[in-house]
Amino acid sequence: MTFQSTDTYVATSDLSLAVNAAITLQRPLLIKGEPGTGKTLLAEELARSLQTRLITWHIKSTTKAQQGLYEYDAVSRLRDSQLGVEGVNDVRNYLRKGKLWEAFESGERVVLLIDEIDKADIEFPNDLLQELDRMEFYVYETDETIRARHRPIIVITSNNEKELPDAFLRRCFFHYIVFPDAATLEKIIAVHYPDIDKALVDEALAMFFQLRDVPNIKKKPSTSELIDWLKLLLADRIPASALRERDPGKAIPPLYGALIKNEQDVQLLERLAFMHRRQSR
Amino acid sequence: MLIGLFNAVRAAGVPVSLRELLDLHGALKAHVAFADQEDFYELTRLIWVKDERHYDRFDQAFGAWWQGVASQPLTPDAVIPEDWLRRDFMRQLSDEEKAAIEKLGGLDALMEAFRQRLAEQKERHAGGNKWIGTGGSSPFGSGGFHPEGIRVGQGGNRSAVKVWDKRQFRGLADDAELGVRNLQMALRRLRRFARHGAQEEFDLGGTIDATARDAGLLNVKMRPERRNAIKVLLLLDIGGSMDDHINACEQLFTAARGEFKRLTHYYFHNCVYERLWQGDGGTYSNSISTMEVLRTHPPDTRLIFVGDAAMAPYEITHPGGSVEHNNPEPGGVWLQRLAVKFPRLAWLNPMPQDSWNYTVSNRLITEILGPRMFELTPKGIELAMRELVR
Numbered sequence A: 001m002t003f004q005s006t007d008t009y010v011a012t013s014d015l016s017l018a019v020n021a022a023i024t025l026q027r028p029l030l031i032k033g034e035p036g037t038g039k040t041l042l043a044e045e046l047a048r049s050l051q052t053r054l055i056t057w058h059i060k061s062t063t064k065a066q067q068g069l070y071e072y073d074a075v076s077r078l079r080d081s082q083l084g085v086e087g088v089n090d091v092r093n094y095l096r097k098g099k100l101w102e103a104f105e106s107g108e109r110v111v112l113l114i115d116e117i118d119k120a121d122i123e124f125p126n127d128l129l130q131e132l133d134r135m136e137f138y139v140y141e142t143d144e145t146i147r148a149r150h151r152p153i154i155v156i157t158s159n160n161e162k163e164l165p166d167a168f169l170r171r172c173f174f175h176y177i178v179f180p181d182a183a184t185l186e187k188i189i190a191v192h193y194p195d196i197d198k199a200l201v202d203e204a205l206a207m208f209f210q211l212r213d214v215p216n217i218k219k220k221p222s223t224s225e226l227i228d229w230l231k232l233l234l235a236d237r238i239p240a241s242a243l244r245e246r247d248p249g250k251a252i253p254p255l256y257g258a259l260i261k262n263e264q265d266v267q268l269l270e271r272l273a274f275m276h277r278r279q280s281r
Numbered sequence B: 001m002l003i004g005l006f007n008a009v010r011a012a013g014v015p016v017s018l019r020e021l022l023d024l025h026g027a028l029k030a031h032v033a034f035a036d037q038e039d040f041y042e043l044t045r046l047i048w049v050k051d052e053r054h055y056d057r058f059d060q061a062f063g064a065w066w067q068g069v070a071s072q073p074l075t076p077d078a079v080i081p082e083d084w085l086r087r088d089f090m091r092q093l094s095d096e097e098k099a100a101i102e103k104l105g106g107l108d109a110l111m112e113a114f115r116q117r118l119a120e121q122k123e124r125h126a127g128g129n130k131w132i133g134t135g136g137s138s139p140f141g142s143g144g145f146h147p148e149g150i151r152v153g154q155g156g157n158r159s160a161v162k163v164w165d166k167r168q169f170r171g172l173a174d175d176a177e178l179g180v181r182n183l184q185m186a187l188r189r190l191r192r193f194a195r196h197g198a199q200e201e202f203d204l205g206g207t208i209d210a211t212a213r214d215a216g217l218l219n220v221k222m223r224p225e226r227r228n229a230i231k232v233l234l235l236l237d238i239g240g241s242m243d244d245h246i247n248a249c250e251q252l253f254t255a256a257r258g259e260f261k262r263l264t265h266y267y268f269h270n271c272v273y274e275r276l277w278q279g280d281g282g283t284y285s286n287s288i289s290t291m292e293v294l295r296t297h298p299p300d301t302r303l304i305f306v307g308d309a310a311m312a313p314y315e316i317t318h319p320g321g322s323v324e325h326n327n328p329e330p331g332g333v334w335l336q337r338l339a340v341k342f343p344r345l346a347w348l349n350p351m352p353q354d355s356w357n358y359t360v361s362n363r364l365i366t367e368i369l370g371p372r373m374f375e376l377t378p379k380g381i382e383l384a385m386r387e388l389v390r
Helices: A013-025 A039-049 A065-069 A074-083 A099-105 A124-134 A166-170 A182-192 A198-212 A223-235 A240-244 A263-280 B002-011 B018-029 B037-048 B052-066 B095-100 B107-120 B180-187 B204-213 B240-259 B290-296 B331-341 B353-358 B360-369 B378-389
Strands: A029-033 A054-058 A070-072 A095-097 A111-115 A136-139 A144-147 A153-157 A173-177 B140-142 B193-202 B222-228 B231-237 B262-268 B275-277 B287-289 B302-306 B345-349 B373-375
Touching: A013 A029, A013 A039, A013 A173, A013 B018, A013 B037, A029 A039, A039 A054, A039 A111, A039 A153, A054 A099, A065 A070, A065 A099, A065 A124, A095 A099, A099 A111, A099 A136, A099 A144, A124 A136, A124 A166, A173 B037, A182 A198, A182 A223, A198 A223, A198 A240, B002 B018, B002 B052, B018 B037, B037 B052, B180 B240, B231 B240, B240 B262, B275 B290, B287 B290, B290 B331, B302 B378, B331 B360, B345 B360, B345 B378, B353 B360, B360 B373, B373 B378
Parallel strands: A029 A153, A029 A173, A054 A111, A111 A153, B231 B262, B231 B302, B302 B345, B345 B373
Antiparallel strands: A070 A095, A136 A144, B193 B222, B262 B275, B275 B287
């Protein structure tokens, strides 16, 4: 079973190799890359192409490692015991299973996505070392060890907001999604908009790469922004010719709101356009 | 057979351990990559390199190992400065010119010539037809034209000579020992936990106590979560001589913002006067009166200056000494006021400690604030934090 590009997702050769190596050697795969290059999408597509379930654990700044294993709700048990509710004797009724537990006890091999691990506290990855390594953890309340019946395929994404500890990195395979080149981008666009006008794609891509090449731009537009922008261009029926008459004096592309998300960048482009107008005079 | 590569990659400064070497053997045994040099390269990188900043060093070491030559020392001058390659302009060549450019020989000759050329060349170059630069017609460089040229930088071109020689991760390399994680670990020392705010944590002791008082009927008590209650005021010097240290300051700022919930920051130019700036730009509209900052922050606020403390001495000692405006009171008076209001303060200096004594202004500041200046390194920050919690 190998992972390759699907009809909805374009995977470069090094990305499919990374995924296949992680599956074969049963290691977590850590994915980094510019925002909008399809890190989260990868896990979804992987689950789809392996025809299995995707379990997603979204990490927030308040997430604790224990929440991924289980939580013991002592308060409801205490309250239930006073009201004499049925089943209060069994502690199992008051253990809330976390995403890791869910993945471990699944009857088939699932894909577990730990999304944006860098959002959590700086010690968070260290608290998961043992669980990811051995794929088991110990439940104190019931005195039992939960072992993975089928080792899940673990995909971890990070946006580089915090550095991850070395001990954690040692246990992962690491892949950095490079920003796709023009040929790959064309493939990606073809996947999203199969019957788009070729001329429009060419012009839009030229303009898009020009924009990414502007020095000192704060937030470079990425793949997902390009897809959104094309959708707008299509919806507004903007012809390829409108993009072609590129007057350098007008550096701002039409419907730029989908591409540029930062007002400083808009100002930068306006300044560049202004300087260009003054020079050409 | 992989020991040689392992040592070469380690020597290039990529932290690889035995565990990863064994992992690679395991992967090769499992035939994840087989008889394909590009796959082997990608697989090795996947397993051995854990940070995109090390990709560039790995590429160089791998390239050298693959060719069987001893790895050259990766000194800074073997690295092509980024700005040589920035595409300033696209040069259009006439057909005659294009015809005039001939192949330099085979692939190996081209690589060899590139190395030689790189060794000879000392400065940035654009245009022309020999040196490595931008928009020229030399076979080496970027954005120019040569039928069999080597494209340097601006990766993403699959047809380039060899994947690892593209060095497309050059922009991600970062040799700062001053990682954000290091800084954050150093800043953690400055913690003073307290409970206030919304009650969202279960208070076990309080609940047992209240339940016992209610004769066994459950009475749940909640309490606010423990938070780092430390207040930090960060004053950063920007512009002028601080431009060289902008990276270090950005990292410090990122780390501090992640660590302290209650952090305010302002900017100053060279020395603190009657106004501080809230963003860069230095216009009056986004500035705030220093008096107001003094008034609105409680005295237990920890004050951290970040600056190289290199300025003309009269900026500290004389009214009207500022390089930018006519200040009615000398900078020293303002430093004094801040030091009196906020007794817990530290100054972080991005310059190495040995150089501090060469500037008069540095000594003047130490006289006013006391010996509380520290280097902007993880070690220095740790010392500074120790000073601040005292």
